[in-house]
Amino acid sequence: MSCRQITLLSCLILCPWNRADCQDTSRWLVQEQRGSLTVYSEFPVDVDTIESQLQFVSDQLRDQLGVAGNDEAVELILFRSQSSYHNYLAQTLPEALQRRAVFFRNHDVSQIYAWNSRWLMVDLRHEITHVRLHQHLPFLPLWIDEGLAEYLETNADQQGSSSRRETVRWKSRLGFPPRLEHLEQVNSAAMMQGDDYRDSWAWICFLLHNSPATRDLLRSYLDEIHSGGVPGPFSSYAKQRLSDFSSLANSYFRKMHFHLISR
Ligand SMILES: [Zn+2]
Structure with a gap:
């Protein structure tokens, strides 16, 4: 179960994530960009697998429903543990603390925050669906x-x-x-x-x-x-x-x- 999305309205009210944090290269064990996707991770991840899983979701949305998404930046910010995720988000996204992952849309950048669990790929697929839908549509029923x-x-x-x-x-x-x-x-x-x-x-x-x-x-x-x-x-x-x-x-x-x- 998973409501992990922060709505656009909420995003505009909340303090946006400080992108400069991603420039703190010492924090991230993995920092890789693939086209419009950038992965920051505190723990080792297989970026190829993540990229192919997310692409599968995007392909399904496009082929079945004509939902195309776009080339706007998508950032995955992955934490080694729940406590690391909590420490990072406690100030800026307190709503996220009850969830394993959250989607945050900050103008033309979509960010997905998640922590390392056995459901990580499920969570990423769930959140990228929100990203593509919100890139394609000005609104949609919850x-x-x-x-x-x-x-x-x-x-x-x-x-x-x-x-x-x-x-x-x-x-x-x-x-x-x-x-x-x-x-x-x-x-x-x-x-x-x-x-x-x-x-x-x-x-x-x-x-x-x-x-x-x-x-x-x-x-x-x-x-x-x-x-x-x-x-x-x-x-x-x-x-x-x-x-x-x-x-x-x-x-x-x-x-x-x-x-x-x-x-
Ligand atoms: Zn959701």
């Missing part, structure tokens, strides 16, 4: 932002074995499917509960795996925002374009399959 980040934080072949899948299936079979209208009311990270992350993930799974028509709904919705439009709540947008949208979703949640669908 449930889409977090749902896509949860979806892309693991490899496609691991989605089917997720414990979240079983929970969504049995709850749906008992008559309690994920409710999109509820998620649309959750408009701040502080309001978002663990179940909301799971249900946001489930809605993204439905949209991407049910059919080309449901995937294209999400794609066209994001296209409209990218083009400067304000399409309103996704639930209304979808029902206007797909008359059996709700029944398709409820049927999907009782199965939660992960079939690949053609473009």
Whole structure:
């Protein structure tokens, strides 16, 4: 679970990270730049693996949803331990202290802070999803932002074995499917509960795996925002374009399959 994003609004209120800290080369065991990506790390990391994992997420967003990101700078700031991460962020990003990683957008620089844990790659994939979405879009609903980040934080072949899948299936079979209208009311990270992350993930799974028509709904919705439009709540947008949208979703949640669908 993971709300680890600091919103743009919060970023502007908080003191921005002092970029000069990165020029303290004695702090970073690794300091490598690959195109627009720069990695600073207090511990040894395989930058090639990190780069390829992040690129995989970017490719998925581009191929499935037309989310292109851009060439603006992305900085990964990686800490050897939770305490080192806490010491560094305590003054500037206190909201980050309850999380394993955080995304911080500072004007045209996107920064991801994380500490060395067994979930590091999951965390980086999650946060780079936020980075690419926020590079491409002026805004987006929180449930889409977090749902896509949860979806892309693991490899496609691991989605089917997720414990979240079983929970969504049995709850749906008992008559309690994920409710999109509820998620649309959750408009701040502080309001978002663990179940909301799971249900946001489930809605993204439905949209991407049910059919080309449901995937294209999400794609066209994001296209409209990218083009400067304000399409309103996704639930209304979808029902206007797909008359059996709700029944398709409820049927999907009782199965939660992960079939690949053609473009
Ligand atoms: Zn997140």
